Every structure is written in C-alpha cells, then in structure tokens.
Amino acid sequence: MRSVNSVRETLQCVALNPPTVTIRLLEGAPAEMRELQRVIEEAPVYAHRITGVPPGRADAQSTYTALPDGKSYADKFVFAISREGEMVGCADLIRGHPDAATALLGLLLVSERHRREGIGSRAYALLEQYIRDWRTCHRVRIGVVRSNAEVIPFWTRLGFEPTGELKPYRYGPVASETVVFQKNLPGTP
Numbered sequence: 001m002r003s004v005n006s007v008r009e010t011l012q013c014v015a016l017n018p019p020t021v022t023i024r025l026l027e028g029a030p031a032e033m034r035e036l037q038r039v040i041e042e043a044p045v046y047a048h049r050i051t052g053v054p055p056g057r058a059d060a061q062s063t064y065t066a067l068p069d070g071k072s073y074a075d076k077f078v079f080a081i082s083r084e085g086e087m088v089g090c091a092d093l094i095r096g097h098p099d100a101a102t103a104l105l106g107l108l109l110v111s112e113r114h115r116r117e118g119i120g121s122r123a124y125a126l127l128e129q130y131i132r133d134w135r136t137c138h139r140v141r142i143g144v145v146r147s148n149a150e151v152i153p154f155w156t157r158l159g160f161e162p163t164g165e166l167k168p169y170r171y172g173p174v175a176s177e178t179v180v181f182q183k184n185l186p187g188t189p
C-alpha cells in the first residue's frame with residue numbers, strides 16, 4: 001500500500017506539472033479536417049444542447065467554413081487545441097466582428113474525455129494572446145446559447161461579463177436564446 005507521503009507527492013506532481021496545451025491554426029488539409037471532425041464528435045452533449053441531435057458528419061466542414069455576413073476568410077481563424085501534442089479541442093475566431101475592435105470567439109470546444117483538466121482555460125489564454133497580437137481588437141465577444149448555460153461559470157471565471165444583449169436562437173427542435181458576453185482586454189489600443 002502506498003504511504004500518505006507518496007500519495008501527497010503524486011498529487012503535488014500533478015499540480016506542479018499541468019499538461020502542455022498549445023493552439024495551432026488549421027489550414028484545411030484533409031487530415032486536419034478529420035481530426036477536427038473527431039474532436040467535435042467527442043463533444044456530443046454540446047451538439048445535443050445546441051442542435052437537438054448528435055454531431056453531424058459535416059460539422060468540421062461547417063465549423064471551418066461558417067462566416068458571419070459581411071466577413072471574409074481573411075478574418076476567420078480555426079484552431080486545433082492540443083494536449084501534449086494530441087488534438088483534444090478546437091476554437092473558431094473571427095477578427096473584427098461585429099465591429100473592428102471586437103473579436104468574436106464563435107466556438108471553444110474541448111473533447112468530453114478531457115474536461116475539467118484546465119485545457120479550456122489555458123487554450124483561451126493562448127487565444128486571447130493571439131487576439132492581442134493583432135493589435136486591432138480590444139474586446140472579445142461570445143454568445144452562449146441558454147440551453148448550454150452550464151458553461152457560463154467557465155466564461156465568468158475568465159473575466160467575461162454579460163452585455164445584456166439577448167438574441168432568439170432556433171436550431172431544429174432547440175428554441176432558446178443566445179446570451180452575449182464580452183471581455184475587455186486591458187492594455188490593448
């Protein structure tokens with residue numbers, strides 16, 4: 001049986017050596033799109049909450065190509081999120097939407113196999129740095145569909161605040177509303 005000290009040392013080791021999280025811009029290569037589809041399929045509860053059905057076979061393609069009205073692909077950035085080199089999530093950023101000073105984080109998703117390991121928050125910190133490096137955006141905006149409200153504490157812990165904007169949301173059988181949150185990025189122009 002392991003001693004109390006050995007268990008304590010193991011726990012300290014886990015706390016002191018969190019897994020390395022990285023983000024990488026996807027370029028749409030077939031192998032990347034298969035990995036993107038895989039991680040989306042590893043988050044079926046999210047798909048159910050926002051579409052009412054399991055992840056679809058074309059979800060990677062639609063995540064990779066969806067653009068808000070009036071934007072071009074020059075302002076769209078889809079990322080792989082990796083843990084120790086293994087892709088475990090993805091993110092979708094739009095630069096300058098709905099106005100030039102705002103970055104829209106359309107999606108941040110971590111595989112259900114890897115939730116509550118700190119991956120989402122570390123990936124967000126890297127995305128925020130990416131946004132700061134543009135030197136054009138001084139706030140980040142997200143929309144949380146109320147049927148997925150469970151994730152709101154994740155965003156508020158990162159410094160997001162509700163703007164008060166609510167927009168009707170409808171997708172198939174899901175009738176809900178989108179709650180808009182924003183985070184100002186201090187120190188940006």
Ligand SMILES: CC(C)(COP(=O)(O)OP(=O)(O)OC[C@H]1O[C@@H](n2cnc3c(N)ncnc32)[C@H](O)[C@@H]1OP(=O)(O)O)[C@@H](O)C(=O)NCCC(=O)NCCS
Nearest residue numbers: 046108109110115116117118119120121144150151153154
């Ligand atoms: C939201 C999401 C990206 C969070 O990723 P994650 O890697 O599990 O998050 P973290 O481990 O970094 O969580 C950091 C903190 O946020 C809070 N948090 C995260 N998920 C939470 C949840 N489901 N309920 C309540 N608090 C939560 C906790 O305070 C957590 O710290 P703790 O684990 O020490 O308590 C992940 O749940 C996800 O992919 N959800 C499906 C997609 C989605 O809803 N994306 C957001 C769309 S708006």
